[in-house]
Amino acid sequence: MRAMNRYLYDGTADGLLSAIAWILEEEPDPLLVALSEREDTLFEDGFFIGTDATQAESLFFRLRKQAPDAAHTIYSFMLAEKEGMETSLLHYISLVFKHGDKVNGYLTHSAVLDIVSIAKKAGRELHRMKGLLRFEKLRDGAYLAKMEPDHNIIHPLAYHFRTRLRAQHWFLYDVKRRTAARWSNGSLQFGTIEQFTTPALSDDEKKVQAMWQTFFKTIAIPDRKNARLQKSNMPMKYWKYLTEKQGE
Amino acid sequence: MDTLAKLQILSGAARYDASCASSGSKREAPSSGTGNTSQSGICHSWSDDGRCISLLKILLSNDCRYDCAYCVNRSTNAVERASFTAREVVDLTLDFYRRNYIEGLFLSSAVMQSPDVTMERMVRVVESLRTEEHFGGYIHLKIIPGCSSELVRKAGLYADRISVNIELPSQVSLQRLAPQKHKDSILEPMALIGREIHSSLVERKADRRAPRFAPAGQSTQMIIGASPENDFQILRLSQGLYKKMNLKRVYYSAYVPVSADNRLPVLAAPPLLREHRLYQADWLLRFYGFSAEEILSDDLPNLDETFDPKTAWALRHPEFFPVEINRADYLTLLRVPGIGVTSAKRIIAARRFSAITPEGMKKIGVVMKRAKYFITSSGRGFERADRTPALIRQQLLLGDGIVAPPPRQLVFPGLYA
Numbered sequence: 001m002r003a004m005n006r007y008l009y010d011g012t013a014d015g016l017l018s019a020i021a022w023i024l025e026e027e028p029d030p031l032l033v034a035l036s037e038r039e040d041t042l043f044e045d046g047f048f049i050g051t052d053a054t055q056a057e058s059l060f061f062r063l064r065k066q067a068p069d070a071a072h073t074i075y076s077f078m079l080a081e082k083e084g085m086e087t088s089l090l091h092y093i094s095l096v097f098k099h100g101d102k103v104n105g106y107l108t109h110s111a112v113l114d115i116v117s118i119a120k121k122a123g124r125e126l127h128r129m130k131g132l133l134r135f136e137k138l139r140d141g142a143y144l145a146k147m148e149p150d151h152n153i154i155h156p157l158a159y160h161f162r163t164r165l166r167a168q169h170w171f172l173y174d175v176k177r178r179t180a181a182r183w184s185n186g187s188l189q190f191g192t193i194e195q196f197t198t199p200a201l202s203d204d205e206k207k208v209q210a211m212w213q214t215f216f217k218t219i220a221i222p223d224r225k226n227a228r229l230q231k232s233n234m235p236m237k238y239w240k241y242l243t244e245k246q247g248e
Numbered sequence: 249m250d251t252l253a254k255l256q257i258l259s260g261a262a263r264y265d266a267s268c269a270s271s272g273s274k275r276e277a278p279s280s281g282t283g284n285t286s287q288s289g290i291c292h293s294w295s296d297d298g299r300c301i302s303l304l305k306i307l308l309s310n311d312c313r314y315d316c317a318y319c320v321n322r323s324t325n326a327v328e329r330a331s332f333t334a335r336e337v338v339d340l341t342l343d344f345y346r347r348n349y350i351e352g353l354f355l356s357s358a359v360m361q362s363p364d365v366t367m368e369r370m371v372r373v374v375e376s377l378r379t380e381e382h383f384g385g386y387i388h389l390k391i392i393p394g395c396s397s398e399l400v401r402k403a404g405l406y407a408d409r410i411s412v413n414i415e416l417p418s419q420v421s422l423q424r425l426a427p428q429k430h431k432d433s434i435l436e437p438m439a440l441i442g443r444e445i446h447s448s449l450v451e452r453k454a455d456r457r458a459p460r461f462a463p464a465g466q467s468t469q470m471i472i473g474a475s476p477e478n479d480f481q482i483l484r485l486s487q488g489l490y491k492k493m494n495l496k497r498v499y500y501s502a503y504v505p506v507s508a509d510n511r512l513p514v515l516a517a518p519p520l521l522r523e524h525r526l527y528q529a530d531w532l533l534r535f536y537g538f539s540a541e542e543i544l545s546d547d548l549p550n551l552d553e554t555f556d557p558k559t560a561w562a563l564r565h566p567e568f569f570p571v572e573i574n575r576a577d578y579l580t581l582l583r584v585p586g587i588g589v590t591s592a593k594r595i596i597a598a599r600r601f602s603a604i605t606p607e608g609m610k611k612i613g614v615v616m617k618r619a620k621y622f623i624t625s626s627g628r629g630f631e632r633a634d635r636t637p638a639l640i641r642q643q644l645l646l647g648d649g650i651v652a653p654p655p656r657q658l659v660f661p662g663l664y665a
Contacts, residue, residue, distance in 0.1 A: 105597020107612040220295035229298025
């Protein structure tokens, strides 16, 4: 016998949104309902809701129309790929339909706090990577940037560089997730990379990198050295791909 | 001399300029070129002194005719001299921008043959970036005091932000330490820029295609601790610049001893704490609705070293507290020590849904360390009631575990005795 207020979905993003759409439609008080990912064990407790991509899409469309800020929060939350937060998301979305965009101020509600703070963290890393990403010029004239961000931000990051660096041909590569973005001749494509071989750099690349390293060193005021402040603004986990931090 | 050697000299010479903001301008990428700007600004790295790097900050030349006592580039200082060609600056900017090292260019210069010759060469660099290379990134251009208003106007059409450094907080100090610079040659272009920004905004309201003039506004910088002005004088000067000249930012730069000139004070270290307190007070002027006269007075002309300026004000004004967080308006909330712009906005947004409890304050992310002495929630205090300012003072100190700050008293060898 299944419990009245426990639901399961297949673990995909579409599955999650379509399950939420179904619950909002069918349940009198979604705030009393729990939702989680189905694990294939025998004794699972809950009613499985099948994935319906159209339902998922129409839910997000309604959200964008009724509460654009909240829709953006949900988008950022999804970038975090956080597990075990389905119930919070369900409650948050149900509150969005009740209060509209104002809901993001309702931080005393634990579901709102959960979703907003995770979305903020993802947004913060996205903003940070817009600055910390480093391109290297390759022999064929294209530019390549490698990164290992905590959040799955390659899409919004690529949109940022699509307008900013529209005149050059470039790649973004998320080393951990093995995903890539490619901009060339006015079109942006996303894909996965099975095997990555580091391409050769252009002849003048090391020269330009040396200039940047020199600039980085001399722009600091020696009397004001502050390694702690530097690390708190620019955590060491990002140093791996920073041109100015090579060899440290 | 190769570009790398020049870069070393001319970035080292530019590092004492505090401004590195890349915010406040929204420029779309040109269809055939490279670069745009972001309204909120983007930091690309943080240097070893912990400051944000967002712009390629360089001088066009450090070959200076002037002999300002506080400046590393003064004509009598024995440093190596170098000058970039326009091409070198353009290439460096583009090479760095394409690799995402920077948001754009910050270009200043020592005064070469004359202010006009210098400014003209600087304007030519940004003109070439904008019109030949179609560069859409951020440009901050320094105005050389004494150059023609024609060049100031041209600079404002190409740059996102332009700035004239006020250098020292009074005419007397300027005369003493920078004898070739005059107050009027600094204030005149500032006023001109203010007028041009204003009229460009008016024109653009009527016609969206009207040219923009320095869309990120103008800023200035003054050196703190090289001359004897007190904090009250400095804050009143900033207040005037914000109100009358419509400046976006005033930067304060703790004086770093770069010469042993006997007109300068002897400092053990740059007055960093004083600089920090001035920035805090500056924030109170711009975002918190405080006036310079509320923060300091003739009887109390310097900022407290132990407490931030808002806490110091609160301790002097017990009659203002406690503030009830579930009823107080925005500006009243902003006066509570520990509650900043973000927290005040969050409190107002959250109490629409239900009254905020002490636990609720923690949830929405208000730091209670200082605030708890100054607020009530639905009439209930967070700390025992009727505390005297003296008691709060002690609590704040012990609670914060503040270590006694180093003394700020400067030694002026024989000059101001």
